[in-house]
Amino acid sequence: MIQLTAFSKSYTSRKNAPLAVRDFSMTCQTGEITGILGLNGAGKTTILKAICARHFATSGEVLVEGVNASENPEQVRNLTGFVAEEPNLPGEYTVEEYLNMVAELHGIKENNPLLIDQLSLEELLHKKIRTLSKGQRERVNFAQALIYNPKVLVLDEPASGLDPAQILKMRSLVKSLKADHTILLSTHLMQEVEALCDRVYIIHEGRLAASGTAEEIAAQFECKNLEEAFFKITSASDIVRE
Numbered sequence: 001m002i003q004l005t006a007f008s009k010s011y012t013s014r015k016n017a018p019l020a021v022r023d024f025s026m027t028c029q030t031g032e033i034t035g036i037l038g039l040n041g042a043g044k045t046t047i048l049k050a051i052c053a054r055h056f057a058t059s060g061e062v063l064v065e066g067v068n069a070s071e072n073p074e075q076v077r078n079l080t081g082f083v084a085e086e087p088n089l090p091g092e093y094t095v096e097e098y099l100n101m102v103a104e105l106h107g108i109k110e111n112n113p114l115l116i117d118q119l120s121l122e123e124l125l126h127k128k129i130r131t132l133s134k135g136q137r138e139r140v141n142f143a144q145a146l147i148y149n150p151k152v153l154v155l156d157e158p159a160s161g162l163d164p165a166q167i168l169k170m171r172s173l174v175k176s177l178k179a180d181h182t183i184l185l186s187t188h189l190m191q192e193v194e195a196l197c198d199r200v201y202i203i204h205e206g207r208l209a210a211s212g213t214a215e216e217i218a219a220q221f222e223c224k225n226l227e228e229a230f231f232k233i234t235s236a237s238d239i240v241r242e
């Protein structure tokens with residue numbers, strides 16, 4: 001489970017510095033896929049990185065499986081698998097060397113053959129990461145997050161760079177992990193939310209603008225569907241400002 005309470009984040013320590021995310025609260029349950037939906041720059045990655053203890057809240061609290069991310073960052077990093085939007089993968093390693101290294105860091109002896117198969121990585125294992133295409137790198141990025149079977153999965157725009165066949169594979173992999181994981185994904189793609197998410201949080205200009213199932217949000221904003229509600233929310237800034 002992931003719990004954010006009144007989470008705010010500024011990227012500078014200056015007094016009165018602008019907040020990238022302000023007073024954002026959210027709960028992601030185990031056994032559900034939760035989506036964060038927002039325009040470019042809305043604050044999605046800022047929230048995801050705080051959940052994975054890649055950076056810390058300026059104020060408010062982030063709990064992952066009950067562990068405070070600011071107080072126990074190492075423990076939180078072991079509990080979370082993070083598929084970053086722009087991963088910094090080591091180009092000089094082969095895929096196999098890199099995945100073995102990540103597995104070892106987390107105390108796992110061998111690569112998981114099922115995972116290698118699900119991500120179509122067999123043919124890539126002996127290639128250097130720097131020689132891979134963007135979509136191939138994205139699959140390695142997925143594998144490094146899943147290889148130590150973390151309880152919580154945080155996916156930043158997981159479909160970006162994947163071809164349609166790989167998107168379907170990624171979706172079925174994510175769905176297969178749902179029952180015993182807490183999964184949070186960020187996206188600006190409505191199809192991604194419809195295909196995968198049980199619950200959605202819409203963030204606009206750093207603030208929570210709506211949450212619920214797609215149907216609940218559509219009804220709340222008197223719209224036909226989530227897409228219409230999303231456009232209504234993101235084109236009317238006063239909805240989220242007090």
Ligand SMILES: Nc1ncnc2c1ncn2[C@@H]1O[C@H](COP(=O)(O)OP(=O)(O)OP(=O)(O)O)[C@@H](O)[C@H]1O
Pocket residue numbers: 011020038039040041042043044045046047085188
């Ligand atoms: N390292 C940083 N230093 C300063 N400001 C940052 C930094 N990272 C993000 N920001 C700012 O924080 C705000 C939220 O950015 P964030 O990356 O969280 O948005 P996002 O919703 O993930 O966007 P996108 O969909 O484009 O990836 C933006 O105004 C951005 O400019």
